[in-house]
Amino acid sequence: xxKVTQSSRYLVKRTGEKVFLECVQDMDHENMFxxxxxxxxxxxxxYFSYDVKMKEKGDIPEGYSVSREKKERFSLILESxxxxxxxxxxxxxxxxxxxxxxxxxxxxxxxxxx
Amino acid sequence: DAKTTQPNSMESNEEEPVHLxxxxxxxxxxxxxxxxxxxPSQGPEYVIHGLTSNVNNRMASLAIAEDRKSSTLIxxxxxxxxxxxxxxxxxxxxxxxxxxxxxxxxxxxx
Numbered sequence: 001x002x003k004v005t006q007s008s009r010y011l012v013k014r015t016g017e018k019v020f021l022e023c024v025q026d027m028d029h030e031n032m033f034x035x036x037x038x039x040x041x042x043x044x045x046x047y048f049s050y051d052v053k054m055k056e057k058g059d060i061p062e063g064y065s066v067s068r069e070k071k072e073r074f075s076l077i078l079e080s081x082x083x084x085x086x087x088x089x090x091x092x093x094x095x096x097x098x099x100x101x102x103x104x105x106x107x108x109x110x111x112x113x114x
Numbered sequence: 115d116a117k118t119t120q121p122n123s124m125e126s127n128e129e130e131p132v133h134l135x136x137x138x139x140x141x142x143x144x145x146x147x148x149x150x151x152x153x154p155s156q157g158p159e160y161v162i163h164g165l166t167s168n169v170n171n172r173m174a175s176l177a178i179a180e181d182r183k184s185s186t187l188i189x190x191x192x193x194x195x196x197x198x199x200x201x202x203x204x205x206x207x208x209x210x211x212x213x214x215x216x217x218x219x220x221x222x223x224x
Contacts, residue, residue, distance in 0.1 A: 004157075033212070035214070040216070041216065042201070042214050042216035042217055043158070043201070043214035044214070045182055059213075090157050090158070092157070092212075093156075096211075101146070101155070101163075101205060102148075102160040102163070103148075103150065103158070103160060103212055104160070105157030105158050105159065106157050106158060106206075107155075107157050108156075108157050111211065
């Protein structure tokens with residue numbers, strides 16, 4: 001089975017801290033994505049990557065950056081965490097091919113910024 | 115960017131069919147229509163996807179309007195385990211983004 005693993009299920013950080021959220025997939029997928037999920041707003045795309053060292057902004061990239069140094073790993077970075085970044089963060093991956101493009105999600109990281 | 119609209123919530127009785135609608139009036143010719151569902155405390159999981167023709171799999175059926183501006187996810191016999199938030203998504207834009215809407219929360223009544 002495809003596995004997308006997020007490093008932490010729950011995370012509590014303080015305002016101003018630098019936060020790293022890690023995601024690893026084991027299916028050699030080209031695409032990787034970071035979403036945040038908030039009540040009433042659904043899932044919103046923060047950043048995605050379609051290859052190593054490549055990244056593209058999603059709908060809400062402000063306050064975030066990403067890193068993809070290896071194909072299997074995609075990191076989301078909060079340079080200076082703020083309380084409005086308290087949210088559920090979901091990582092996903094998929095093939096690049098247009099005919100085989102299911103998204104596979106991790107279980108999510110619930111981040112609380114105090 | 116292509117977006118979708120769905121009802122916020124729906125209810126169904128157990129073992130009855132459920133039709134979950136989705137509007138995507140700005141869909142482009144190359145956008146695939148995907149459906150995912152999210153059970154409580156889990157990440158979303160794939161249900162079904164299609165381009166132009168109706169699609170069936172073991173989980174559900176996808177009916178796509180002829181003009182592709184709307185689609186319907188059909189659960190043939192709802193079970194309590196089908197209670198979830200269902201997302202209708204278009205795969206499009208540059209670089210294979212998947213744009214999620216706010217989803218439909220499905221309640222299944224025993």
